[in-house]
Amino acid sequence: MQIVHTLPALADALQPYRHPAVVPTMGNLHEGHLALVRQAKPLGDVTVATIFVNRLQFGPNDDFDTYPRTLEADCAQLEAAGCDLVFAPSEQEFYPEPQSFRIEPPPDLTHMLEGQFRPGFFSGVCTVVMKLLACTQARTAVFGKKDYQQLMVIRQMVRQFNMPIDVVGGDTRRTSEGLAMSSRNGYLNAAERAQASELHASLQDLARAVHAGDRGFAALEAGAMDRLRASGWQPDYVAVRRQKDLQAPQPGDALVVLAAARLGGTRLIDNLEL
Ligand code: PAF
Numbered sequence: 001m002q003i004v005h006t007l008p009a010l011a012d013a014l015q016p017y018r019h020p021a022v023v024p025t026m027g028n029l030h031e032g033h034l035a036l037v038r039q040a041k042p043l044g045d046v047t048v049a050t051i052f053v054n055r056l057q058f059g060p061n062d063d064f065d066t067y068p069r070t071l072e073a074d075c076a077q078l079e080a081a082g083c084d085l086v087f088a089p090s091e092q093e094f095y096p097e098p099q100s101f102r103i104e105p106p107p108d109l110t111h112m113l114e115g116q117f118r119p120g121f122f123s124g125v126c127t128v129v130m131k132l133l134a135c136t137q138a139r140t141a142v143f144g145k146k147d148y149q150q151l152m153v154i155r156q157m158v159r160q161f162n163m164p165i166d167v168v169g170g171d172t173r174r175t176s177e178g179l180a181m182s183s184r185n186g187y188l189n190a191a192e193r194a195q196a197s198e199l200h201a202s203l204q205d206l207a208r209a210v211h212a213g214d215r216g217f218a219a220l221e222a223g224a225m226d227r228l229r230a231s232g233w234q235p236d237y238v239a240v241r242r243q244k245d246l247q248a249p250q251p252g253d254a255l256v257v258l259a260a261a262r263l264g265g266t267r268l269i270d271n272l273e274l
Contacts, residue, residue, distance in 0.1 A: 001075070002084070004085065004087055005087075005089055006089065007089070007135055010135060010136065013085050014048075016046075017044075017045050017137075018045060019140070020044050020046050020047075020048050020136055020138050020140075021046070021048070021138070021140040021142065022133065022138035023036045023037050023040050023049045024049075024050045024052075024128075024129060024133075024143070025049060026051070026067065026183065027051040027052075027053065027068070027071060027074045027088075027183075028067070028068040028070050028074070029073075030173075030181045030182070032144055032170075032173040032181035032182070033049075033144075034080075034081040035170060035173050036142045036170040037049055037081040037083050038082060040140065040142045043140040043142070043168065044139060044140050047082060047084045047085070048083070048087060048138075049087075050086070050087045050088070050132050051071060051086060051088040052088065052089055052128065052132070053067050053069065054124060054128040055095070056102075056123070056124030056125075056127055056128060057122075057124030057128065059118060062118075063184075063187075067183075068183065068186065074086075087132075087136060101127075103126035103130050104123050104126075105122045105123065105126050105153050105156070106156075108245075108247075109149070109156060109245070110122040110123075110153060113149050113237060113260070114150070114260065114269065116237075117236045117237075122150070125150055125154070126157050138165050139165060139166070141154075141165055141166070142169075142170050143167065143169060143170065144170050145172055145271070146180050146181075146182065146269065147269070148246075148258055148271045151167070174200065178200035179197050179199070179200060180199075180200065180268070180269075180270045182268060182269075185266075187266040192232075192266065195232050195233070198228060198231040198233065199228065199270050200270055200272075202227050202228055202259070203224070203238075203271070203272045205227075206220050206221075206257050207272050211274065217240040217249065220240065221238045221239060221240060224257075225237075228259075233261040233262065233263050234262040234263075235259065235260070235261040236260040236262070236267075237258070237259065237260055238257065239259070240257045240274075242255060242256075243255065243273060246258075254274070256272065256274060257274060258270075259271065
């Protein structure tokens with residue numbers, strides 16, 4: 001596996017290939033990321049992972065400075081997962097001047113759910129993903145479904161800019177207690193970890209109620225939020241939406257339930273397609 005840190009070295013490394021399959025990451029990798037790499041492997045003639053902690057998608061009170069940077073361990077795991085090439089630029093390499101050109105995703109997709117609680121997040125994500133897909137010459141890009149809204153926003157960006165890239169969603173990997181794998185799970189202490197599976201359990205119970213025919217989504221959402229509060233979480237939202245555009249569901253729509261909540265100082269998200 002080759003590891004490159006500069007754009008010219010990346011261009012050189014990509015020269016022999018026609019169909020890079022790319023997995024963008026911010027590092028601090030876990031099994032969820034490695035599953036995306038394994039999923040990407042048969043989808044291109046070279047499997048590329050990017051590792052870059054993108055300042056543009058963090059808010060002023062977010063964890064940009066403390067976000068774990070674990071390049072050596074990440075590369076060892078990527079190599080074992082069959083990755084061929086890692087692009088891990090410095091900030092100076094990737095943003096040599098202030099990134100004043102930004103991608104601004106449309107409000108209908110981003111002024112709700114995560115966008116409501118993390119102003120500027122999706123603009124930061126789209127801007128970095130646009131740059132990462134361009135410089136890796138991606139023909140396939142794989143993103144985790146745990147970040148459901150992010151995946152939807154990226155799909156729309158790629159479609160509307162006519163980028164010749166297949167955007168593929170990878171299923172969420174979970175711990176044995178059901179906790180969705182996330183780099184931020186590492187922030188949980190032992191007591192919080194014991195409570196953490198409540199997030200997924202609340203979504204599962206809500207899903208069961210919907211499958212049983214309950215269409216009172218507002219009450220189900222409020223019930224799930226109460227349950228989370230009772231087990232020590234501070235929920236930002238639990239929302240039943242339609243899968244195709246995350247708007248309020250109409251009869252017959254395929255549904256997804258999405259949630260974000262804080263446990264202590266850690267904010268986690270999760271979702272379940274119904
Ligand atoms: O999902 C992530 O890890 C990040 O948002 C991404 C897509 C790598 C962009 O920085």
